Amino acid sequence: MTLYLHGVGHFHPDIEITNRFLEELDIGTSESWIVERVGIHSRRTTLPLDYIRSTRNRDPRAASEAAVYDTAELGRRAAERALERAGIGPEDVGLVLAGGCASDLSTPAEACEIAGRLGVDAPALDVGSACTSFLAQLSLLSKMRAEALPEFVLLVVQEAMTRSVCYDDRSTAVLFGDAAAAAVVSSRAPAAARVVHADIASDPSAADKVRIPRLGHFVQEGRAVQLFAIRKSLEALARLESARGEDGRPLHLVGHQANLRVLQAVCERAGVGAERHHTNVAHYGNTGAASAPSVLSQAWDRFRPGDDVALVGVGAGLTWGGALVRFEAAA
Numbered sequence: 053m054t055l056y057l058h059g060v061g062h063f064h065p066d067i068e069i070t071n072r073f074l075e076e077l078d079i080g081t082s083e084s085w086i087v088e089r090v091g092i093h094s095r096r097t098t099l100p101l102d103y104i105r106s107t108r109n110r111d112p113r114a115a116s117e118a119a120v121y122d123t124a125e126l127g128r129r130a131a132e133r134a135l136e137r138a139g140i141g142p143e144d145v146g147l148v149l150a151g152g153c154a155s156d157l158s159t160p161a162e163a164c165e166i167a168g169r170l171g172v173d174a175p176a177l178d179v180g181s182a183c184t185s186f187l188a189q190l191s192l193l194s195k196m197r198a199e200a201l202p203e204f205v206l207l208v209v210q211e212a213m214t215r216s217v218c219y220d221d222r223s224t225a226v227l228f229g230d231a232a233a234a235a236v237v238s239s240r241a242p243a244a245a246r247v248v249h250a251d252i253a254s255d256p257s258a259a260d261k262v263r264i265p266r267l268g269h270f271v272q273e274g275r276a277v278q279l280f281a282i283r284k285s286l287e288a289l290a291r292l293e294s295a296r297g298e299d300g301r302p303l304h305l306v307g308h309q310a311n312l313r314v315l316q317a318v319c320e321r322a323g324v325g326a327e328r329h330h331t332n333v334a335h336y337g338n339t340g341a342a343s344a345p346s347v348l349s350q351a352w353d354r355f356r357p358g359d360d361v362a363l364v365g366v367g368a369g370l371t372w373g374g375a376l377v378r379f380e381a382a383a
Contacts, residue, residue: 053198055190055250056243057377058140058236061133062349063126064096064336065230069214073101074225077108081222091312095229095337097214098126108219113267115215116156123156124165126232127210130342130349131170134206137352138236142171145236146202149189151180152211153340153368154264166208174202181252182262183308183367185209185341186233190250190375198239208234209341216270224270227311229337233345244357245379249295251288252373262368277370278314284372285318285364292362292376301360301378302328306351308365309333309343318364341367348377357381 071083071093086092098119099109109115116122127150135141150163155178157165163176181188189207213228237247261280262272285307293303305324307315312333319329330351332343339346344363355361361377 055237055247057245058243059134059138060349061130061234062346063129063232065098067097070094079222086226098212098230123210123212127166127208128169130232131208131234134234134236144204145172145206146174147205148176149179150208151185152209153182154216183340184365184371184373186345187365187373188252191252194250201239203240205237211340211342213340216264218269227338229339231339231342231346233342248376248378250375254369254371258370281366284366288364288374292374304328304361306330306344306347306363310338355379
């Protein structure tokens with residue numbers, strides 16, 4: 053089934069965690085160490101810097117009270133931008149799907165909270181697959197009958213990853229930022245951008261490789277996950293290239309923004325030139341499920357009819373997947 057992409061949106065909090073700030077925490081890191089290994093210069097957070105400085109977020113249970121925004125508010129702000137770009141209002145939305153790595157609410161579904169704040173009166177439920185949540189949402193919708201869906205569906209991924217970071221741990225402190233992204237899709241109303249293919253896959257036997265316990269800190273087997281990310285990103289990209297069905301169209305890559313060095317390794321092996329590789333990890337860090345769709349939103353106005361954009365993601369589960377977005381002349 054074809055899904056038309058009517059508009060995308062993103063939101064990043066204003067509070068910035070620079071490499072200099074992390075240096076001042078005296079956790080054995082420096083600007084040069086961080087840039088050399090992961091290519092990140094700064095990231096955004098919902099936590100006041102004084103809170104991080106004084107507590108190191110050793111007790112993540114307190115982070116939700118200290119935060120400037122909750123995850124639902126991040127999602128609402130990204131969703132408003134997506135609705136504006138799509139040229140529709142909350143009253144036009146017939147379904148809301150939300151998800152991410154570590155939302156504030158376990159009950160009710162955070163999608164309900166986001167929908168309520170937007171003024172959307174429609175079914176709302178969570179569809180989460182950690183960092184691949186956006187791809188999971190697209191994949192799920194693409195397998196449904198078009199007539200079973202409402203005219204417009206709102207997808208939201210909202211992440212406050214920094215609340216799951218212990219700022220005594222340099223290996224995770226340097227990586228994560230907070231953000232949200234959203235998209236308005238339709239199986240009925242045509243648009244200049246459409247999702248040609250979307251898929252999601254997982255290896256549940258590796259579920260212990262990346263974890264965020266409820267009210268706990270992020271942990272992962274870093275080296276194993278990095279190698280997995282490169283391998284599965286290349287596999288996902290190869291599947292999207294097979295699904296293109298046309299030659300001669302420029303192919304742009306938007307990967308999961310976990311680590312700039314990993315993304316560069318994927319591009320080198322896949323033969324993707326720098327002019328067609330879109331990123332934001334250097335200035336926003338790894339924003340979980342919001343990473344790739346937030347890049348798509350930031351670059352949205354740069355894509356032209358004839359462009360194909362490959363969204364590729366990897367994440368906990370372990371999961372991986374992709375979506376191919378094709379830009380054509382508006383009808």
